[in-house]
Amino acid sequence: MAATGAVVESWMYFLKKDPKYDVERIYELRRQKPTAEVPRTNMLLEKVEGVQIHDVRGQECSFSTTGFFLLDMDTKLAAEDFNERNKVVGTFLPQLADAIKAKLNASRVLLFTFDQVLLDEVK
Structure with a gap:
């Protein structure tokens, strides 16, 4: 889908690729206190610079195909x-x-x- 509106450049955090995710589900504890055996999260995030963010207003978006909707x-x-x-x-x-x-x-x-x-x- 080509964007027709404005484009801004920014940064975002993305989940870092890690082989542990092949055998371990990604989690983050919200209601329980972490312990030495179970940390608050097993997510490894990386900051990615230069992410282009397009204004997609007026374009069809489908949550089932793009994971986003307006x-x-x-x-x-x-x-x-x-x-x-x-x-x-x-x-x-x-x-x-x-x-x-x-x-x-x-x-x-x-x-x-x-x-x-x-x-x-x-x-």
């Missing part, structure tokens, strides 16, 4: 409310989870974020 949703938050953590956690993230559940007809949605504290507050 979600048009209304939120009760104004743009400035996204600077207030309690409003994001209490209002936006539950709305987002509900919208994703409805779009995918899913029974459950887990929201992953770089901010572990923020994620732990989402019920």
Whole structure:
């Protein structure tokens, strides 16, 4: 799919290739405390520079073929409310989870974020 919109260049973290993933499932503990025998995660991430991010608005995306989809949703938050953590956690993230559940007809949605504290507050 060729992008027709703007392109920006940025960096992203990707899962590093490791032979252990051939025999061990990738995991990250969220609710349990890690131990010496079982660390919080077995993921090895690598930062990749120069990733091109294309504006795909207006193009067809299919979650089943690309792993991504664009979600048009209304939120009760104004743009400035996204600077207030309690409003994001209490209002936006539950709305987002509900919208994703409805779009995918899913029974459950887990929201992953770089901010572990923020994620732990989402019920």
